[in-house]
Amino acid sequence: MLCKRLRKRLQSVLFLKPTLYVTFENMKKKHNITLKELAKSLNISISTVSRALNDHPDISQSTKEKVKKLANEHNYVPNLFASGFRSHRTHILGVIVPNISHYFTTTVLKGVLEEGENLGYRVIISESKNDDKKQSEMLQTMMQFGVDGVLLALSRKTKSVDDILQTVNRIPLVMFDKVSGKIPCTQVVINEEEAAYNAVEHLINTGKRRIAIIKETEGSFNSEKRFEGYLRALKEHNLPIDEKIILSTEDISLTKGRMMANILLSLKKRPDAIFAITDSAAIGVIKALNKFKVSIPDEIAVVGFSNSASSTIISPSLSTVDQPGNKIGRTAVKYLIDEIENPKEDLITKTIEIKTNLIVRDSSFKV
Amino acid sequence: MLCKRLRKRLQSVLFLKPTLYVTFENMKKKHNITLKELAKSLNISISTVSRALNDHPDISQSTKEKVKKLANEHNYVPNLFASGFRSHRTHILGVIVPNISHYFTTTVLKGVLEEGENLGYRVIISESKNDDKKQSEMLQTMMQFGVDGVLLALSRKTKSVDDILQTVNRIPLVMFDKVSGKIPCTQVVINEEEAAYNAVEHLINTGKRRIAIIKETEGSFNSEKRFEGYLRALKEHNLPIDEKIILSTEDISLTKGRMMANILLSLKKRPDAIFAITDSAAIGVIKALNKFKVSIPDEIAVVGFSNSASSTIISPSLSTVDQPGNKIGRTAVKYLIDEIENPKEDLITKTIEIKTNLIVRDSSFKV
DNA sequence: AACGTTTTCGCAAACGTTTGCATAACAAAA
DNA sequence: TTTTGTTATGCAAACGTTTGCGAAAACGTT
Numbered sequence: 163m164l165c166k167r168l169r170k171r172l173q174s175v176l177f178l179k180p181t182l183y184v185t186f187e188n189m190k191k192k193h194n195i196t197l198k199e200l201a202k203s204l205n206i207s208i209s210t211v212s213r214a215l216n217d218h219p220d221i222s223q224s225t226k227e228k229v230k231k232l233a234n235e236h237n238y239v240p241n242l243f244a245s246g247f248r249s250h251r252t253h254i255l256g257v258i259v260p261n262i263s264h265y266f267t268t269t270v271l272k273g274v275l276e277e278g279e280n281l282g283y284r285v286i287i288s289e290s291k292n293d294d295k296k297q298s299e300m301l302q303t304m305m306q307f308g309v310d311g312v313l314l315a316l317s318r319k320t321k322s323v324d325d326i327l328q329t330v331n332r333i334p335l336v337m338f339d340k341v342s343g344k345i346p347c348t349q350v351v352i353n354e355e356e357a358a359y360n361a362v363e364h365l366i367n368t369g370k371r372r373i374a375i376i377k378e379t380e381g382s383f384n385s386e387k388r389f390e391g392y393l394r395a396l397k398e399h400n401l402p403i404d405e406k407i408i409l410s411t412e413d414i415s416l417t418k419g420r421m422m423a424n425i426l427l428s429l430k431k432r433p434d435a436i437f438a439i440t441d442s443a444a445i446g447v448i449k450a451l452n453k454f455k456v457s458i459p460d461e462i463a464v465v466g467f468s469n470s471a472s473s474t475i476i477s478p479s480l481s482t483v484d485q486p487g488n489k490i491g492r493t494a495v496k497y498l499i500d501e502i503e504n505p506k507e508d509l510i511t512k513t514i515e516i517k518t519n520l521i522v523r524d525s526s527f528k529v
Numbered sequence: 530m531l532c533k534r535l536r537k538r539l540q541s542v543l544f545l546k547p548t549l550y551v552t553f554e555n556m557k558k559k560h561n562i563t564l565k566e567l568a569k570s571l572n573i574s575i576s577t578v579s580r581a582l583n584d585h586p587d588i589s590q591s592t593k594e595k596v597k598k599l600a601n602e603h604n605y606v607p608n609l610f611a612s613g614f615r616s617h618r619t620h621i622l623g624v625i626v627p628n629i630s631h632y633f634t635t636t637v638l639k640g641v642l643e644e645g646e647n648l649g650y651r652v653i654i655s656e657s658k659n660d661d662k663k664q665s666e667m668l669q670t671m672m673q674f675g676v677d678g679v680l681l682a683l684s685r686k687t688k689s690v691d692d693i694l695q696t697v698n699r700i701p702l703v704m705f706d707k708v709s710g711k712i713p714c715t716q717v718v719i720n721e722e723e724a725a726y727n728a729v730e731h732l733i734n735t736g737k738r739r740i741a742i743i744k745e746t747e748g749s750f751n752s753e754k755r756f757e758g759y760l761r762a763l764k765e766h767n768l769p770i771d772e773k774i775i776l777s778t779e780d781i782s783l784t785k786g787r788m789m790a791n792i793l794l795s796l797k798k799r800p801d802a803i804f805a806i807t808d809s810a811a812i813g814v815i816k817a818l819n820k821f822k823v824s825i826p827d828e829i830a831v832v833g834f835s836n837s838a839s840s841t842i843i844s845p846s847l848s849t850v851d852q853p854g855n856k857i858g859r860t861a862v863k864y865l866i867d868e869i870e871n872p873k874e875d876l877i878t879k880t881i882e883i884k885t886n887l888i889v890r891d892s893s894f895k896v
Numbered sequence: 897a898a899c900g901t902t903t904t905c906g907c908a909a910a911c912g913t914t915t916g917c918a919t920a921a922c923a924a925a926a
Numbered sequence: 927t928t929t930t931g932t933t934a935t936g937c938a939a940a941c942g943t944t945t946g947c948g949a950a951a952a953c954g955t956t
Binding site for chain 1: 911912913914915
């Protein structure tokens with residue numbers, strides 16, 4: 163069957179471009195060579211070949227060399243499904259993220275792909291769509307699929323972590339970005355609190371005294387941390403904390419940002435700066451301010467969080483906290499693979515904090 | 530070993546939250562039930578169980594029901610590595626895209642993931658980073674990894690398609706977005722030419738007569754097609770074609786868009802509209818026009834292509850061609866899986882054109 | 897009752913690899 | 927020479943599934 167398919171394809175190719183005859187040569191090696199064939203060719207046993215290739219100490223140097231040489235010549239590649247089947251290792255990593263379309267997420271994924279592929283792993287990606295149940299399903303199928311480990315960024319509202327705990331008990335799992343203290347595993351995060359602190363302090367340094375914050379309602383690990391940073395910055399600079407300008411919203415977004423800005427503008431005592439916990443919200447704020455001809459940053463300065471692609475598109479350009487997604491991805495993968503390849507009996511739950519960078523643009527500081 | 534790991538994890542969990550004892554129950558079923566066990570339990574042979582589960586016609590209805598019932602009770606899941614190993618099927622799809630960070634790409638990937646998962650496949654994603662060699666490597670590793678089929682969007686400058694042809698000869702391959710006529714396989718694309726035609730016609734309908742285009746230098750399938758649409762629109766409306774306002778650039782981008790706009794502004798006879806083949810370039814154009822206080826769309830209108838996330842962020846908002854990425858992804862996957870599951874001896878190279886939609890915003894038409 | 901036909905099922909091999917155990921070869925110690 | 931000890935290699939089982947082939951059971955037809 164395959165052979166026929168091959169021939170037909172070939173005909174078609176040849177028909178299109180008669181000069182492409184070279185492809186025929188290449189197609190000969192349609193069958194990956196196996197240990198058995200190598201063994202027969204060298205007149206030794208399969209097990210010896212296997213061990214030689216895996217540098218087993220029992221095999222003599224001379225045999226190893228012979229075997230490796232032949233294997234190279236025939237560019238032998240082990241059948242991953244046979245070995246995975248036998249050894250219960252697949253060399254596949256699973257990644258679950260809430261939304262693959264967020265720019266920040268894609269930078270993390272880039273890092274994951276790069277580092278993972280470097281270390282010899284393939285990566286399966288899934289979206290939980292911020293859906294608790296979907297997330298459980300993904301976890302489930304990934305496990306029964308046999309991934310060697312899982313990288314997980316929690317969906318927005320994860321109520322129960324039972325299934326995640328179950329996963330943690332079966333295979334290595336590393337969390338990043340959206341994490342939860344309830345799950346004992348290594349977690350790669352940014353210094354949320356400090357980043358927010360720095361952002362707010364920057365506003366204070368530019369002379370702002372009445373700084374509003376737009377955050378998520380609750381239950382969001384990241385939002386809470388950033389809010390803590392906000393509070394600490396105000397306290398340490400002896401600024402009053404006014405609940406009127408502390409706004410919370412569910413599923414924070416551009417539209418919500420705009421709405422919150424409208425609320426803030428209608429206040430008797432307007433803020434002179436707005437710190438939005440999210441770039442999208444910050445952009446909504448800017449749009450609202452622009453609409454009402456509020457000058458940015460003079461009347462009201464704006465700072466966001468994430469350094470999304472849009473932050474340089476909006477006008478004025480948005481000051482924001484840069485999260486090094488690539489580094490986060492690479493780091494998470496490294497820890498995950500380490501857990502896979504060097505399984506410890508004792509559970510060590512590290513938390514790795516990646517440093518962020520405040521990027522000052524026109525929305526908070528004009529030269 | 531696993532057991533120890535389990536116990537340790539458990540201890541740790543218990544230590545954190547003593548109430549979570551329930552997880553212990555769940556952890557019991559650490560071993561997936563096998564065909565052999567089902568067979569023993571029913572006192573029938575393994576092969577009968579296997580065939581019953583796979584709805585083989587040789588098996589009686591009553592037996593099938595018995596088997597399926599028991600399988601469900603023990604929530605049996607086939608060991609994918611055993612069956613993949615045996616049947617040379619992995620139920621994994623490979624996707625190779627130039628850049629995972631482009632918004633359009635992520636929408637395609639969303640579609641691929643959704644539809645693929647629906648149909649029982651996992652998806653491995655890789656980035657070619659617009660690197661010819663990387664792309665070959667990815668293709669290579671994916672094949673030796675054993676994916677059942679490959680979804681491919683060509684990297685920007687793919688010189689040789691030999692290795693792709695080789696892949697086509699081995700396993701099903703479907704191309705999307707960035708395709709090449711040199712490769713005999715089914716291709717899922719948008720109606721590039723028509724989309725561009727519509728965009729330009731829209732500009733003509735709003736009264737524009739001197740419409741510039743910013744495109745890629747050459748060799749880009751998409752760019753050529755869009756250019757053809759541009760030319761046809763002008764011709765069919767009896768407008769002159771002026772090479773002075775046909776600008777080409779390599780690796781088109783926001784910066785390049787800005788540069789091209791500057792060139793166009795310096796012309797004695799300025800255009801009254803600019804059609805950029807890419808949203809990013811169009812946004813660059815808008816930035817340049819804004820800088821020089823050129824009123825949009827009155828003096829110069831702008832239309833882009835892709836409906837990227839930023840097109841509503843920029844001000845004025847960008848008129849652009851919406852490419853239904855999700856649909857493209859879903860369609861491509863459907864065709865790919867069909868090829869996988871119903872292999873034809875004869876090669877049929879379909880081309881599926883997905884309809885696009887012109888989205889009119891402020892940059893081309895003011896209410 | 898003897899014989900076909902169809903339906904339903906089991907046996908056993910195969911997929912490519914890893915690995916415990918046995919064994920061969922050989923040298924050194926008894 | 928026999929024993930003991932290394933070192934190097936081979937045998938064969940196992941992982942869980944699919945599948946060609948053969949056979950038993952069931953049924954109908956002369």
